Amino acid sequence: MTLEHKRVLSDADFEPWFEKAQKLSQLFREIGMKYDVENTFAYPTIKPFKESKIGALGIPVEFGGPGGNILQISKVVSEMSRGDSAITLAYNMHFIMFGIAMANMSDEQNKYWGGRVCGGELIFGPFSEQRAGFSGLADTRAIPQPGGGWKLYGKKTWGTLSEAADIITSSATITDAEGNLPEAFEDRVSSEMMYIADWSVDEDGNGDGVRIEKSWNALGMHATGTHVIHFDGFFVPESGYICEARTGLFSSLEWASLMFASIYYGMSQRVLEESRAVLSKKTLGAVFGAVAASDVKVAGVGHIIDGVGDMACKVEQNRRILWQTCNDLIDGYEDEWPLELRVPYIGLAKTTVAANTTHMAQKAMSLVGGSAFRKGTIFERLYRDSCAAMYQPLNADQTYTYIGEYLLQPEELND
Amino acid sequence: MSVFKDADEVYKYIGGAFATAVSDPKFIEATKGTGLVIRLIQTDPDCEMIIDWEGQKVLTGAAADGVPSSVQLRMSSDNSNKFWQGKLNFTLAMAQRKVKLDGKRSLALKLLPLTPGIFESYLATLKAEGREDLIVS
Numbered sequence: 001m002t003l004e005h006k007r008v009l010s011d012a013d014f015e016p017w018f019e020k021a022q023k024l025s026q027l028f029r030e031i032g033m034k035y036d037v038e039n040t041f042a043y044p045t046i047k048p049f050k051e052s053k054i055g056a057l058g059i060p061v062e063f064g065g066p067g068g069n070i071l072q073i074s075k076v077v078s079e080m081s082r083g084d085s086a087i088t089l090a091y092n093m094h095f096i097m098f099g100i101a102m103a104n105m106s107d108e109q110n111k112y113w114g115g116r117v118c119g120g121e122l123i124f125g126p127f128s129e130q131r132a133g134f135s136g137l138a139d140t141r142a143i144p145q146p147g148g149g150w151k152l153y154g155k156k157t158w159g160t161l162s163e164a165a166d167i168i169t170s171s172a173t174i175t176d177a178e179g180n181l182p183e184a185f186e187d188r189v190s191s192e193m194m195y196i197a198d199w200s201v202d203e204d205g206n207g208d209g210v211r212i213e214k215s216w217n218a219l220g221m222h223a224t225g226t227h228v229i230h231f232d233g234f235f236v237p238e239s240g241y242i243c244e245a246r247t248g249l250f251s252s253l254e255w256a257s258l259m260f261a262s263i264y265y266g267m268s269q270r271v272l273e274e275s276r277a278v279l280s281k282k283t284l285g286a287v288f289g290a291v292a293a294s295d296v297k298v299a300g301v302g303h304i305i306d307g308v309g310d311m312a313c314k315v316e317q318n319r320r321i322l323w324q325t326c327n328d329l330i331d332g333y334e335d336e337w338p339l340e341l342r343v344p345y346i347g348l349a350k351t352t353v354a355a356n357t358t359h360m361a362q363k364a365m366s367l368v369g370g371s372a373f374r375k376g377t378i379f380e381r382l383y384r385d386s387c388a389a390m391y392q393p394l395n396a397d398q399t400y401t402y403i404g405e406y407l408l409q410p411e412e413l414n415d
Numbered sequence: 416m417s418v419f420k421d422a423d424e425v426y427k428y429i430g431g432a433f434a435t436a437v438s439d440p441k442f443i444e445a446t447k448g449t450g451l452v453i454r455l456i457q458t459d460p461d462c463e464m465i466i467d468w469e470g471q472k473v474l475t476g477a478a479a480d481g482v483p484s485s486v487q488l489r490m491s492s493d494n495s496n497k498f499w500q501g502k503l504n505f506t507l508a509m510a511q512r513k514v515k516l517d518g519k520r521s522l523a524l525k526l527l528p529l530t531p532g533i534f535e536s537y538l539a540t541l542k543a544e545g546r547e548d549l550i551v552s
Contacts (some may be wrong), residue, residue: 189507247506336521340509342520413458414512415491 002391004327007202007388008060008067014075017068021051021076025083030092032084036381039217041225042087046164050120058102061201063114070099070254071326074262076321081266082273085385086223086349088266092259093161094172097125099255101169104248113167124165126156126229127249133157133392135317138192138245140231142172143179150174150195151209159229168199171245173238175402183410191321192245209234220384231370254346254394255290258322260392261350264357265318271360272311274378278368279304296368307367308397314356323350344402347394355396418549419492420463421506426475428501428546429455432537433466434473442532443467447516454484457492486526501534502551 009017027048036040049055058073061067069112073095080088087173098117102110117123165367174191175181175308182188205212205227242248284296290300298304325346328334337345361383365372372379390396419425425514436442446468453466465474465482474482490498494513508514516523541549 186504186507190504244504244506250506332521335521337520339516339518339520339523409512413489413491413515415458415494 005099005326007069007330009069009072014072015058017066017072018076018079021079022056024049024052024054025080025088028080028084028087029082031085033376033378033391035223036086036348037222037376039222041090041163042084042223043160043163045087045091046394049164050122053118053120055091055098055120055122056118057102058095058098059114059118060102062104063110065114069330070258071323071330072097072099074265075327077239077259077262078266078269082265082269083266083293084223085263085267085270085317085382086221088219089263089388090164091122091162092202092263094122096256096259097123097169099259100252101194102123103192103252103255104243108296109196109242111208114332121166122161122164123167123169123196124159124161125169125173126159126162128156128158128206130155137188139181140172141179141181142174142193142236143193144174144177145160145235149240150236152234153179154231154237155231156231157211158226159212159402160224160226162201162227162229163205163225165199167196169194170232171195173295176329181367189246190244193244194242194377195236195250196242196266197234206316207234218234219387220381221388222339244330249350253284253343254325256327256393257347257350260389261322261325261353263316264350264353264386264389265315265322267382268311268318268353268357268360270378271357271364271382271386271396272308275308275311275364275367275381279308282368304367307363309358311363314360318353318356320407321349321352338406340406341403344394347399347402349394350394350395351399354392358386358389363397374410417492418481419460421470422460422476425457425460425462425492425495426464426542427535428540428549430464430473430475431544432499432533432540433464434499435540436529436533436536437466437468437471437473439532439536441483442529443471445529446525449522450485451522451525452482452484452486453522454482454487454525455495456487456489457495458489459491459493461473462492483551484518485522486516489515489517499533500551501530 031044033044054076056065057068057076059066072362077088077092077095101123129136129139134181140152140156142150142152144363156170162197171192171194173181174189174193182191201210211230212347213230215228216226224359278384280299282298284298286294287296334342364379366382368379371377451468455464455466463479465484466481490513492504505514509516538550
């Protein structure tokens with residue numbers, strides 16, 4: 001099936017869901033710095049997040065949810081990200097994977113798994129592998145079992161939310177009984193499946209046929225707890241097969257691109273908020289440099305004024321491109337796009353928001369001054385966290401390649 | 416060299432399979448109100464068909480000229496032979512530009528649920544015509 005984008009949940013009925021997001025955002029804001037320093041997932045957020053049931057916002061009415069659409073989910077993700085982008089990036093994994101899975105699952109699967117999400121359970125979905133990230137066909141092998149289903153062997157490198165999730169969706173390539181991958185490229189593409197299964201690990205990250213290697217150590221987004229997942233005989237029943245992975249991913253990539261864009265839109269709001277808070281009050285006293293005056297308030301300095309104005313413009317650009325792209329999908333304007341450009345046109349929202357936000361985070365460091373460079377300030381943290389934006393799909397290079405290829409392609413087919 | 420001798424063979428087998436499908440009650444029900452009209456353009460041999468689901472008709476060759484369509488599919492005749500048997504990975508073929516799909520996405524998506532039934536119809540047509548040599552294993 002295809003999950004249609006539509007307007008079901010009214011603005012009034014959406015309000016209580018947004019209030020849940022505001023409460024979680026406040027909690028994330030209060031504890032975010034601590035978990036950035038400790039470089040671990042923000043464990044105290046799991047219980048309130050699950051109890052809020054906000055993860056069920058997008059479940060369609062026919063499967064027991066409120067039927068929130070992609071714009072409404074984008075709004076709650078951005079609001080939480082305004083509180084703390086790293087913690088929200090972890091939970092964002094749930095919204096991405098619920099969207100992709102629901103867009104590709106059968107009605108029967110949606111009813112079962114959607115019902116569990118309505119009960120507060122969370123989904124995560126590690127797809128990238130070491131060799132070629134998100135683009136690489138899965139080297140993780142799904143070996144058919146005599147009684148049906150598959151046992152999985154391999155490694156996924158970006159297991160965000162693995163410590164809080166109850167359900168996994170991921171990809172693996174179905175092999176022969178001996179575990180050999182298909183030799184022909186086309187067969188390999190067709191054999192790469194997307195699946196869904198129960199996920200249960202102990203506090204050390206060990207489960208039945210699976211292990212979380214708690215190895216997260218990166219420049220930014222510390223509080224996501226994005227670990228390596230090892231599969232060593234992890235069982236997926238036949239009922240867990242969703243679809244051919246690439247077909248499923250490409251037909252529903254908006255759930256990744258626009259949810260990541262929502263993270264960085266929220267981050268851009270926070271960069272502006274923090275910059276205003278400092279720059280509206282900061283006084284330099286008597287200075288003799290590029291500016292020479294007896295008492296300088298930075299709020300009166302031309303490049304500071306322009307810099308804050310530029311930031312505010314970028315926040316508004318972010319809002320417009322993100323919300324309009326969501327509306328393009330909901331209202332069917334995507335029908336006007338060439339089919340080959342659907343993925344990069346959706347990706348444009350993410351690449352634009354990401355570029356604006358990384359620019360803003362760097363600009364804030366400059367405008368606020370050297371104090372922003374000190375470890376532990378919100379600005380150096382936003383700067384580090386914003387750098388993650390260049391890696392999530394679609395990144396700018398992928399977006400430009402898709403569009404450039406389309407524009408330069410010959411009329412003849414490739415045969 | 417194509418698996419088809421000429422355009423007439425394409426019209427007979429692929430066109431024939433569609434002619435059966437468009438008058439099948441389950442396809443009539445599935446396509447009611449969709450406005451789905453497919454223009455299928457093939458190369459080597461060159462040929463062109465209109466598959467009008469709601470109008471329950473298939474037009475081939477010159478009869479298809481200038482007839483409006485809502486979705487356009489373009490591929491070689493060999494790939495078409497594979498595709499309508501369910502033996503061509505559509506996503507990969509699109510990415511490799513072996514298949515070109517134009518039209519409104521919302522309409523193109525309406526074609527997807529129909530494909531398993533079309534595969535059956537095409538395979539049945541080939542078997543009925545004694546053209547097992549065209550069946551891809």
